[in-house]
Amino acid sequence: MITHISFWALAVVAVLAGAAVFYVNSMARASYALAVSFIAVGVQVLLLQQNYVGVVTILMMVMEMAVMAVYMVMFMGMNPALMPMSMVHGKRHALAAAVGSFVLLAAGAVLIPWPARRDAPPADLTKALGEELMGPKMLVMAVVGAVMAATIVAGVVLAAHRTRYDRFGDDLRHRPAKDPQPGGVGR
Amino acid sequence: MGLSDALAKYAVDQAHVLLVELPGHWLTRVAAEQHIRERGWLPVSTPANADVLAVCGTSGPEMTAVVARLWDQMPGPRARVEIDAPHLAAAFDRAEAELLDVGGQQDDSRSRAAVPDGEPHRDEHREVHHGGHHRGGHGGDGKGGDTDQVGRAQHAGMDHHEQGGQGGNDDHGGMDHSGMGHGGHGAREDQDGMERHEHDRQGGMSHGAMGHGGMGHGAMGHGGMGHGGMDHGAMGHGGMDMAPAGIPLAQGGEDRDGLEMDVLHLRMGPVLPHWPAGLVLRSSLQGDLIVDAEVTLVDARLPCDQGDVSYPDVHHRAARRCDNAAGLLALAGWDDAASRARRLRDRLLTDRDARKAAEGLARLHRRIKRAWLLRWSLRGVGLLTEADLARLGLPGHLRGDTCDRLLCMIERATADIAGPDGGSSGASDPVSIVKVCDLVRGLDIATARLVVASLDLDPLPAASEVAHA
Amino acid sequence: MPDTVTTVPAGWALAAAAILGLLATFAAVLDGVFTARAAGAGPSGLTRPFGELARLMRQRRRTTVAADTLLWRIGSSGLLFMALMIVTVVPLGEWTLFDLDVGVIWFNAMDVLAWAFVWLTGWGANSVHSLVGGYRFLAHGLAYELPLMFALVAPAVAASSLNVGTVASAQADLWFVVWMPVAFLVYCTGVVAIAVWGPFTPALGSDIAGGVTAELSGADRLVFQGGRYALLAAGAAFAVPMFLGGGAGPVLPGWAWVLVKTVALLAVFVWLRRRLPAFRPDLFMEVGWLVLLPAVLVQDLLVAVVAAWRA
Numbered sequence: 001m002i003t004h005i006s007f008w009a010l011a012v013v014a015v016l017a018g019a020a021v022f023y024v025n026s027m028a029r030a031s032y033a034l035a036v037s038f039i040a041v042g043v044q045v046l047l048l049q050q051n052y053v054g055v056v057t058i059l060m061m062v063m064e065m066a067v068m069a070v071y072m073v074m075f076m077g078m079n080p081a082l083m084p085m086s087m088v089h090g091k092r093h094a095l096a097a098a099v100g101s102f103v104l105l106a107a108g109a110v111l112i113p114w115p116a117r118r119d120a121p122p123a124d125l126t127k128a129l130g131e132e133l134m135g136p137k138m139l140v141m142a143v144v145g146a147v148m149a150a151t152i153v154a155g156v157v158l159a160a161h162r163t164r165y166d167r168f169g170d171d172l173r174h175r176p177a178k179d180p181q182p183g184g185v186g187r
Numbered sequence: 188m189g190l191s192d193a194l195a196k197y198a199v200d201q202a203h204v205l206l207v208e209l210p211g212h213w214l215t216r217v218a219a220e221q222h223i224r225e226r227g228w229l230p231v232s233t234p235a236n237a238d239v240l241a242v243c244g245t246s247g248p249e250m251t252a253v254v255a256r257l258w259d260q261m262p263g264p265r266a267r268v269e270i271d272a273p274h275l276a277a278a279f280d281r282a283e284a285e286l287l288d289v290g291g292q293q294d295d296s297r298s299r300a301a302v303p304d305g306e307p308h309r310d311e312h313r314e315v316h317h318g319g320h321h322r323g324g325h326g327g328d329g330k331g332g333d334t335d336q337v338g339r340a341q342h343a344g345m346d347h348h349e350q351g352g353q354g355g356n357d358d359h360g361g362m363d364h365s366g367m368g369h370g371g372h373g374a375r376e377d378q379d380g381m382e383r384h385e386h387d388r389q390g391g392m393s394h395g396a397m398g399h400g401g402m403g404h405g406a407m408g409h410g411g412m413g414h415g416g417m418d419h420g421a422m423g424h425g426g427m428d429m430a431p432a433g434i435p436l437a438q439g440g441e442d443r444d445g446l447e448m449d450v451l452h453l454r455m456g457p458v459l460p461h462w463p464a465g466l467v468l469r470s471s472l473q474g475d476l477i478v479d480a481e482v483t484l485v486d487a488r489l490p491c492d493q494g495d496v497s498y499p500d501v502h503h504r505a506a507r508r509c510d511n512a513a514g515l516l517a518l519a520g521w522d523d524a525a526s527r528a529r530r531l532r533d534r535l536l537t538d539r540d541a542r543k544a545a546e547g548l549a550r551l552h553r554r555i556k557r558a559w560l561l562r563w564s565l566r567g568v569g570l571l572t573e574a575d576l577a578r579l580g581l582p583g584h585l586r587g588d589t590c591d592r593l594l595c596m597i598e599r600a601t602a603d604i605a606g607p608d609g610g611s612s613g614a615s616d617p618v619s620i621v622k623v624c625d626l627v628r629g630l631d632i633a634t635a636r637l638v639v640a641s642l643d644l645d646p647l648p649a650a651s652e653v654a655h656a
Numbered sequence: 657m658p659d660t661v662t663t664v665p666a667g668w669a670l671a672a673a674a675i676l677g678l679l680a681t682f683a684a685v686l687d688g689v690f691t692a693r694a695a696g697a698g699p700s701g702l703t704r705p706f707g708e709l710a711r712l713m714r715q716r717r718r719t720t721v722a723a724d725t726l727l728w729r730i731g732s733s734g735l736l737f738m739a740l741m742i743v744t745v746v747p748l749g750e751w752t753l754f755d756l757d758v759g760v761i762w763f764n765a766m767d768v769l770a771w772a773f774v775w776l777t778g779w780g781a782n783s784v785h786s787l788v789g790g791y792r793f794l795a796h797g798l799a800y801e802l803p804l805m806f807a808l809v810a811p812a813v814a815a816s817s818l819n820v821g822t823v824a825s826a827q828a829d830l831w832f833v834v835w836m837p838v839a840f841l842v843y844c845t846g847v848v849a850i851a852v853w854g855p856f857t858p859a860l861g862s863d864i865a866g867g868v869t870a871e872l873s874g875a876d877r878l879v880f881q882g883g884r885y886a887l888l889a890a891g892a893a894f895a896v897p898m899f900l901g902g903g904a905g906p907v908l909p910g911w912a913w914v915l916v917k918t919v920a921l922l923a924v925f926v927w928l929r930r931r932l933p934a935f936r937p938d939l940f941m942e943v944g945w946l947v948l949l950p951a952v953l954v955q956d957l958l959v960a961v962v963a964a965w966r967a
Contacts, residue, residue: 028727028779032772052758052818059765066771070794073779180443182567184939185946198711201704227699233785233866235718235873238711262716262873296716453784460862475788518863520855520934526694560855561933632788633936636863 007047014040022088027072030087035065052126191289199286203229205237205261207254207458209244210465210484213646214503214536215270216243217510221533222275232460234260239282240267247486250465253457263299264292442473443629449473457485461514461636463644466620468627475632480624501603505544506535507645508600512551515593515640521561527551541604548604552597565590569626569638579622585642592641599643620644661747661821663755669744672753675915676743679889679922680882681705686926694930708881715874720781723871728780732876734773735851735883739890741766746893747821749903749910759820760812763894764805770850770887771797774859774868777880781871789867793859795937796849799944800856804846806952810839810959811898816967820894824902833899835962838955840899842948847891847925851884854929858937892921 017037021030038061046054088094122128134141167177177187204223208216219241220230231237234257242254258267266285268278285291442448455468465486471479509532516525531547534540555561568589571579576586584595623642627635684705692701719725745752745759756762771794778790812818814836815826823832833840849856852868860867872880896902896917903910905917935943 026724028724028776032727032730032776035772051756052761055756055758055761055765059761059768062765062772063768066768066775069772070775070791181938183942183946184563184936185942187942187946194710194714197707198714201707201711203711221697224695224697231866232862233870235871236866236869236877238715260718262718264714264716451784459865472784475791516933518861520857520861521932522691523694523930526696530696558933564933564936564939631938633792633858633861633863 003047007044010040010044010047013037014044025086027087028069031065031069031072034068035062038062038065050126050129053129195287195289199238199283201227201229202238202283202286203231203236204239204241205232205234205257205458206230207240207242207246207250207257208464209242209246209250210486211646212244213464213507213510216464217506217532217536218275219243219270220529222279226279228279230460234258235262237261238265238286239279240265241278241282242267242269244271245269249486250457253485257458263296265295440471440473440478442478443476450478455632461518461640463620463639464646466623466639468623468639470627470635472632477627477630477632477635480627482620482624484620502535502539502541502544505548505600505603506532508596508603508643509535509548511640511643512593512596512600515589515596515637516555518636518640519561519564521558524551524554524558524561527554535600535604544604545601548597548601552594552601555594555597562590565593565637568634569630569641579625581622589637589641592643596643661750661752661755664751664753666753668751669753672743672748673740675748676739676886676889676893679893679918680739680885682919683885683888683922683926684708686923687929690927690930709878712874712878715877717875718871718873720783720871723782724780726780727776729876731773731776731778731780732872732880733883734769734776735887736879737883738766738769738773738850739883739886742887742890742894745820746890746914747824747897747902748914749912751911752821755821756819758818760808760818760823760898763820764808767804767846767850768801770852771801774852777872778859778868783871785864785866785870786868788864789859789861789870792861792867792937793852793856795941796856796859796935799937799941799948800846800849803842803944803948803952804849806949806956807839807842807846808898809956810836810952813956814959814963816963820897821902824897824904827901828904831899831901831904836899836955836959838951839959840895842952843895843899844891844921844925845948847888847895848928851887851891851925853884853888853925855932855935855940857929858934861934888925889918889922892925893918895921 014037017033017040020033021037024030024033039058042054042057042061044054045057048054164172167179168174169178176182204219206216206219223230223241228239234240238261240254240258240261246254258265264286266282268282270278439447440450451472453470453472455470456462456466457464465484467483467485469481469483470477509528513525513528513532516528528551531544531551534547535544566588569592570588571581571585573586575581576583584599585592587595623639626638626642630638685702688701688704690701692698692704742763744754745756745762747755774793775790778786778788778793781787811823811826811832814832815823817823817826848854852859858867860869864870866872869877869880893914896914900917900921903913905913908916
């Protein structure tokens with residue numbers, strides 16, 4: 001009973017906090033409203049006994065929103081950050097897209113004939129879910145993870161406008177390195 | 188009332204004190220520090236955390252405004268004292284009684300506005316006391332501008348605030364707003380028009396000194412930020428206050444990586460812990476990086492106020508070195524060594540046992556030399572070579588990095604008490620404060636503070652030349 | 657030490673909060689004593705935290721111009737909330753409030769909240785110095801967070817479980833601190849960092865007039881500072897089941913050992929504050945990525961190899 005009530009209460013919190021993202025007029029508030037919404041969803045997932053997925057949702061989303069708020073404030077220039085500003089752009093298209101996708105998903109949820117449970121749920125729901133989702137593709141996913149990490153590193157290296165020749169001179173012998181901001185290891 | 192009185196008594200037993208040192212009154216400040224420590228009180232670095240505002244010395248008009256502002260920033264219960272060396276205890280007793288006077292404090296709190304006043308820009312003396320965090324604060328969001336000409340500039344801005352986004356035209360030089368149209372007229376056409384607008388840059392002018400003409404008229408100065416990707420056209424800023432609480436917008440400038448970044452004007456000093464008394468550094472910040480700086484002395488135009496005699500004898504010289512070392516160690520975050528240096532300073536001032544003092548100095552010197560974490564943290568900070576010293580006309584004892592200079596302070600103190608003629612600090616020329624701005628440009632706030640503290644400055648005279656970077 | 661932990665009724669949460677409060681008070685008293693001893697004059701410092709409590713309760717709350725008061729207040733009270741959430745999964749001997757099967761990840765989810773709360777405290781006040789402090793904390797965060805996460809992986813891999821009670825009972829033979837010292841040290845670094853303590857105080861530095869705390873007064877300052885002590889205590893308490901064998905120990909019952917170990921580690925944290933200079937964020941960033949992260953990854957690899965070989 002309590003579980004049901006808290007589940008629905010959290011659902012309301014999640015939706016309201018999600019709506020607040022568009023209603024508030026500051027970037028920090030919008031980011032953290034979104035974080036609250038995600039945390040409510042994470043706790044809902046916890047209530048569904050998907051503990052790992054639930055806690056990881058909270059972990060990832062808090063971190064992500066913290067970073068997002070910081071970057072928005074940094075890169076938008078600091079003015080608009082504290083300057084009251086509207087969080088909605090392109091209202092008409094956005095509204096159409098939002099209503100459209102809501103109707104589509106809701107229709108799917110309501111109209112699809114979901115299968116009934118055949119036997120008892122497995123002991124470890126998270127593991128079962130993971131195997132069902134990933135199953136034979138686990139190796140692929142593991143490899144893709146490493147490739148993505150390598151891509152990020154390579155991307156940053158290629159994008160950085162300073163190279164080792166800037167740091168160490170043309171013969172790479174100049175020590176200490178010429179850095180605008182020296183680090184603590186003394187490379 | 189029994190409980191609240193007991194609570195008050197207990198609270199006041201460890202009141203926190205914000206010490207304001209006026210130029211020429213460092214000995215008063217040191218005596219006050221000693222006294223409040225004996226009382227079990229604590230010195231603090233921000234008015235938000237202070238119960239007592241203690242002004243060491245008599246302030247001139249500029250400093251009076253600063254002190255008034257600090258007083259206004261204290262949360263209360265609060266007490267304010269002006270202290271002079273011989274009457275320390277009596278002054279602090281008075282402060283204690285004032286803090287305990289519940290009725291008086293309640294009256295005080297009733298007489299104050301519940302919300303801080305939001306019109307900081309009216310007054311020309313709106314110094315960022317306390318290193319710039321202030322109620323009038325434009326704050327940290329970089330949107331602030333701390334400008335002397337603000338009042339005028341804002342009006343000028345208002346005058347050429349025109350519908351159609353022309354407001355972005357800014358003739359105050361150096362400010363490149365590829366502003367976006369907003370405010371009541373935030374339409375796409377405006378924005379495009381403004382983005383193509385070439386701004387009249389007056390090269391070489393310091394942003395620091397500029398009035399932010401553009402601020403009042405609703406051009407958001409975040410140029411270069413790729414508005415293209417964002418659909419500002421439909422972003423209704425309509426009806427929103429362009430300068431909430433009277434805070435103007437910041438302007439952009441190129442940072443050291445060649446990116447456009449907001450410039451924030453921050454005034455460090457004259458009231459800042461471990462900072463030369465009376466020194467004001469007006470800096471232009473990008474992030475927390477000082478891109479430009481200008482040094483002034485507070486109340487510089489006044490005739491020289493002698494205050495207490497800075498160095499009655501060599502022990503005072505040595506104590507000053509210890510005081511500087513304590514400040515530097517505190518800024519480096521090493522609280523234990525800072526307390527030790529402070530105790531050494533107090534001992535030098537009270538008992539004149541040269542041998543014992545020399546032992547203490549030697550111990551501190553050894554301890555700093557062995558502290559590899561401290562050396563790691565100070566290594567290379569504000570490195571000055573022989574050539575730099577010659578170029579800037581700085582005395583020889585400042586050679587090396589901040590860690591070398593820290594050790595040198597202790598060595599100079601040792602030399603001071605070693606003999607009547609061995610005093611090294613007397614021999615060298617005083618460091619001209621003009622040099623401070625050359626030294627801090629390009630550093631972030633933390634390293635700039637370390638470098639300034641490492642200069643081992645003698646007490647600044649109240650009258651001195653004013654420098655422009 | 658029993659292999660299973662008993663979940664106690666939710667009402668005991670008050671007792672857990674009280675224990676956390678006592679531990680935080682202990683840390684504050686200890687810090688007061690150390691500070692007074694170093695100053696060499698004045699009272700002993702034993703009563704300093706209580707006087708500070710009285711002082712801050714009596715002080716007025718302050719606001720600044722155009723502050724985002726809601727987020728500011730949330731930020732300053734957030735650290736205390738984090739600490740309370742962390743102790744829910746720490747077993748006290750055989751009892752726990754919340755026997756979560758992914759307790760280690762729970763700790764992790766709570767510790768990243770520091771990013772949000774400390775930054776918000778710095779940002780909300782709308783003041784230069786507190787914002788600079790907030791960004792300094794984030795610069796530290798970029799350096800300590802990943803090593804901290806990977807440090808928590810080591811005990812979990814060795815115990816093949818993310819449940820805190822199971823990790824504690826997996827150390828019956830040998831405490832994890834003995835054969836994963838790097839992970840332990842990095843974990844301790846992380847705890848000190850989320851409490852904005854010791855070498856990680858540049859965010860509250862006196863060079864920026866108190867940084868994040870520059871504009872806090874009265875009750876707001878009280879919960880922020882109290883939250884720092886509570887976080888330090890909660891971090892020390894969480895280290896006990898993760899690295900220090902949980903309730904294992906002779907003579908005394910399990911819960912007593914947990915408390916003894918927590919107090920000992922907490923005392924070390926408090927003592928370190930005065931002994932170490934601050935890590936400047938720009939320097940520590942490189943240390944985090946080039947020293948701590950590789951070191952802790954190697955540690956994880958070794959632990960994984962040992963765990964696989966044992967299985």
